[in-house]
Amino acid sequence: MNNFWEYIRKNNFGLLFLFLEVIAVTITSVERQRPKLFFLNSSNFVVSSVYSLYYSFYSYVGLKKDNEMFVEEIINLKNNCPKNFRYVPEDRDTIKKYAYIEAHVINNTIDKQNNFLTIDKGRKDGVREGDAVISYGNAVGVVVNVSNHYAVALSLLNTMSGVSAEVKRTKHWGSVIWDGKNYNYALLEGIPNHIKLYKNDTIVTSSYSTIFPEGITIGYIDTLWKNNEDNFYTIKIRLATDFKSVKYVLIVKNLHGREIKDIETQTEEIYE
C-alpha cells in the first residue's frame, strides 16, 4: 500500500493527465448519447447570445445566396399560384395560364427614344417573343427578340410600346405610352373624362392584355387634365419601376397568348 501512494506521488503529472482525459472522454460519450446533459453545447443562454450577436453581423455575407434562394422560391410560388390556373370542364382538368422564368438584366438604356433591355435568358431557357418582363411585381417591358441564350425586351420607355392598362380602383381601361421625355413618367390615354380620378390612383395592366398578367402595377397617377376636344383625360403617370436600377426581372409567359391571338385574327379575317 505504501508503494502505491509513493507511485502516485511520483507520477502525479501522468495520473492527472489520465484523470482529465477520462473526464473529457466521459463527457464526450455521454454528451453524444444524451445531449444537453453537461450543457457543453450552443443551446445555452450565454453561448447563444454570443452567437446571435455574431450572426447579426455575419449574415450579411450570405445575403447574395439568400436572395438567389428567395428568387427561386418566388418563381416556384408564382408558377404554382392558383391565379395561374383555370379549370376547363371539357378537359376535366385545370390548365395553367402563366409560367415564370427569372432573369438578370445585363444591358439597359433609358436615354434614347427607343429603349431596350437585354436579358440573360433566351430561347433555350424557354423565353419567346411576346413574353412580358416584370420586376418586383411592376411592369418593365415586352420581349421582342430572342436568341439562343439572350433576349431583348422593348422597355416601357419606348415610344413604340403600348401597354393595355386600367385604373385599379375603377377598372376603366386605356393604353400606357411613353412620350420620350422623362424616364420616370409615362402617359395613360383613353380614359373618358367623366370618371373621377385622383392623384396617386394605381394604374395596373388590364385583363385585355395578352402579354401581361392582370393586375401588374405600371405606375401611379401624377397629374391629369381634361381634354376639351375629345372627352378623354390626358394622364401623366409616375412609373412604378425604377428603370435606372432594374436588375432582377421575371419573364412571364402567357401560355395561351398565341391561342388568343390566333382566334382574334381569325375573327377579324371573317368579318372584314
Place this chain on the structure above:
Amino acid sequence: MELQLSIKYFIYGLLLLLLQILLFNHIPLGTGMIISVPVLLLLLLPLEVNKITVLLSAFFFGLILDFFSDSLALNTAALTAVAYFRPLIFKIFEPSRGYESGKLPSAFYLGLGKFILISLMATFIFELFYHFFDLFSFKKFLIIFYKSVLTTIFSTSIIIILHVLFFRNK
C-alpha cells in the same frame, strides 16, 4: 509579475478563442475537419510554468472552447494531450546548452525551422486525439490518420502565420 503574465495569457487565450469560434469553426475543410489554432496558446506559454498548471489550464481552456463550438469535449481531450506531451516535445528540441530562463519558446528565440517542427508535432498530437475521440474506433485508424495529417498541415500553417504576425516582438 506573475499576475501580469496570467492576464497576458488570459487575453491571448481569449483572442484565440474568438478567432477559433468566430472564424475557423466556420471554414469546413471536409467532414469534421476544421482548422484549430488553440494549440498556439500552449506553445507560447513560458517554459518555466509548472507542467501541472499547463495541464489544468489546457483542460479548462478546452472546456470553454467546447462550450462554444458544439464539439462535445473533443477540444478538451486533445488540448490536455498536447499539454501532457508538451514537456517531451520541448525536450526533443532542447538546445545543447539548455533553454535560457525567462525566454518564450517563440520562433524568434528557437528559430523558425525548430518552431515549425514543434508546432507540427503539437498540432499533430492535437488533431490525432481530436479525431480519435471523434470517431472513437481503432478500426477507422486510416481515416483518423488521414484526417489528422490533412488538418495538421492547414492548422500548422495558420498557427505559424498567426505567430509570426502577432507575437513579433516577444
